[in-house]
Amino acid sequence: MAPTYNIAMISDFFYPQPGGVESHIYQLSTKLIDRGHKVIVITHAYEGRTGVRYLTNGLKVYHVPFLVIFRSATFPTVFSFFPIFRNIIIRERINIVHGHASLSNFCHEAILHARTMGLRTVFTDHSLFGFADAASILTNKLLKFTLSDVDHVICVSHTCKENTVLRASLDPLMVSVIPNAVVAENFKPLTHTSSSGSNHTFSSPPQHSQPHFPPARPLGPHDIVTIVVISRLFYNKGTDLLTAAIPRILENHPNTRFIIAGDGPKAIDLEQMIEQNVLQDRVEMLGPIRHEEVRDVMVRGHIYLHPSLTEAFGTVIVEAASCGLYVVCTQVGGIPEVLPNHMTVFAKPEEDDLVAATGRAIAALRANKVRTENFHEQVKKMYSWTNVAIRTERVYNGISGAISEAEFYGYDENTTTNTWSAATRGRSGVQSFALIDRLKRYYGCGIWAGKLFCLCVIVDYLLFLLLELWFPRDKIDICSDWPRKKPQLTNGKGEKKKKEKEEYIL
Incomplete structure (x- = not known):
């Protein structure tokens, strides 16, 4: 039986604001729920939307009250989001954090904190950026910081993949292309x-x-x-x-x-x-x-x-x-x-x-x-959102070890000449949580930026230790889960093989 995951989708951009990223997160989340996974969404508060809301299909949304500065993006603070983020992650027993959008502050901070907490992370890029203007240079440096320690990256088109690989200096093998879809x-x-x-x-x-x-x-x-x-x-x-x-x-x-x-x-x-x-x-x-x-x-x-x-x-x-x-x-x-x-x-x-x-x-x-x-x-x-969910689920299986690295990255482990060397496979494969390994990855981000990034990671790790002491995990209430759906049998195109009554397993 295929493994199921507790997934947190995190972005500044979500309903009630309309848009492509917002629709992508919602549709992907509902289809993953249909496949037996638990999914929550963490975003900032909107006018008239605060606290916890439940959407169709049992999708729970946390609207966190943070200051919004421009085009629904929150003010970057790096560390102030960590306490409430940790509380939500522990309450919901999350094991995969999936961030969306390069300009989402919540996304970048969540990936940093999730790696500090020992969670697997995925990032989906929905946009293209240049390389010459000041805004793009700063955004690209921030993206390189975040993606230096991410487990896998998803892009919505091949052009987007090429752009993201260049902007963040990524190994192309750790970037997958999964397009958007539409509910026809x-x-x-x-x-x-x-x-x-x-x-x-x-x-x-x-x-x-x-x-x-x-x-x-x-x-x-x-x-x-x-x-x-x-x-x-x-x-x-x-x-x-x-x-x-x-x-x-x-x-x-x-x-x-x-x-x-x-x-x-x-x-x-x-x-x-x-x-x-x-x-x-x-x-x-x-x-x-x-x-x-x-x-x-x-x-x-x-x-x-x-x-x-x-x-x-x-x-x-x-x-x-x-x-x-x-x-x-x-x-x-x-x-x-x-x-x-x-x-x-x-x-x-x-x-x-x-x-x-x-x-x-x-x-x-x-x-x-x-x-x-x-x-x-x-x-x-x-286009089918079910197909998008199946392909995203495969990414989760790859970073969590449910499928082998050879199957995930598509090489023959029995041959001596693979598509990339063993050293590169270590870079492309599942990232280590050891602090020294994380610091090595961040240190390579630039002469000055690398040192600043390492300092941020160390402070984040010390803050995590303080939170573990001041607010121990056994004092945090664990949320009861909705009854999970039994995954439907599908073919490669995301279509149901046969019609079945919807079944639930507790």
């Missing part, structure tokens, strides 16, 4: 459209196991093409590029309109552009929307425009394709890995090319060259 059932296209005029009326999809989506009516030369944009309105999401491109797209294509959902500091630039060009009747600004409303906005359109300047994966374009939208996106980061070419039109992250690519997409839809009604079923077969 939550992003169904509309069943059909009316056959008259440019105003479309829609009906809800029938409630049966295999919905049928009839072919969409070809767009006529005078039918309105609706372009949808759903994004945080920040510079890195390409909002400046979008602001410059919208007037030109609307000028080149008179029967076109935009629906924009999202919020951020760049929203004022979009509003000023709309006023200056008198586009109030052709550009609709919805403001911030909840994740459960994304599908209802997407199905109002024909094209999804994604002008991001940097993106490790881009879950929202998968959601758009699942809703039956033709995707126009910038060819940056891991985006080219996400969808096949027949679902997308790629553009350089430049104004002229984005305008031209959008024009090609509009022309292809009007000429009925793209069968968007088939996108949903294709996306449903490509």
Whole structure:
């Protein structure tokens, strides 16, 4: 029988805030619970969300009251999070700590404290960073500090893996690529459209196991093409590029309109552009929307425009394709890995090319060259959160010793010539908890940074000893667990081999 684990997912970014990282943590956690594991989430308090909350499927969320300084990231203190973190870990009997996102302070601190406590750690990177600007240099140095002593790293795309390996000076063999996924059932296209005029009326999809989506009516030369944009309105999401491109797209294509959902500091630039060009009747600004409303906005359109300047994966374009939208996106980061070419039109992250690519997409839809009604079923077969959970579970098995190092890293231990030397295998394999070994790894992070990192680790270890003396483990109440689900039998694609009633084991 496969081993089960008590897992703590830790990040500054979680619900009720919408976003790709937030959705990833929630969906992965629920699927791991379905496979018999215990999962909790530790994040900071949000307005109206403090203390302990229970979500669907028995997922427990700890909202820790810490100061938030920028874009939902907490103030870095290094050590002040340790006492409450230790208390939660002991109460929940956690044995694997899984941190998410490079810019999450909670994630970096939790991995440091977890290693001090003798716990296995995993880090998932969801973003791309450069190497030249000051912010990226500081972030990369922090990432190198954290990942010097992590057991394994997961990236959401191959481009993201290459970026993370370079930023943190990692052995590529200790980094796995496990992409995001989408719950296709939550992003169904509309069943059909009316056959008259440019105003479309829609009906809800029938409630049966295999919905049928009839072919969409070809767009006529005078039918309105609706372009949808759903994004945080920040510079890195390409909002400046979008602001410059919208007037030109609307000028080149008179029967076109935009629906924009999202919020951020760049929203004022979009509003000023709309006023200056008198586009109030052709550009609709919805403001911030909840994740459960994304599908209802997407199905109002024909094209999804994604002008991001940097993106490790881009879950929202998968959601758009699942809703039956033709995707126009910038060819940056891991985006080219996400969808096949027949679902997308790629553009350089430049104004002229984005305008031209959008024009090609509009022309292809009007000429009925793209069968968007088939996108949903294709996306449903490509992406599955159950498959993501199975692959993540294999990482847990590898770092905990449930499977051999040879099986985990994929080499033949009987041969004399392996893909990497024995010395490197020791670096890539399960990390030692011995303090001297940890200090050796941190010391190699730089002439000055290495010494500072070693000092942080020593102080963290001394704080851990003090906490063990002042607040002994036997004084901490142990939480009762929810009844665990019996793991379902699945094939390699994460699909159930046969339908069974849900069983529980105490």
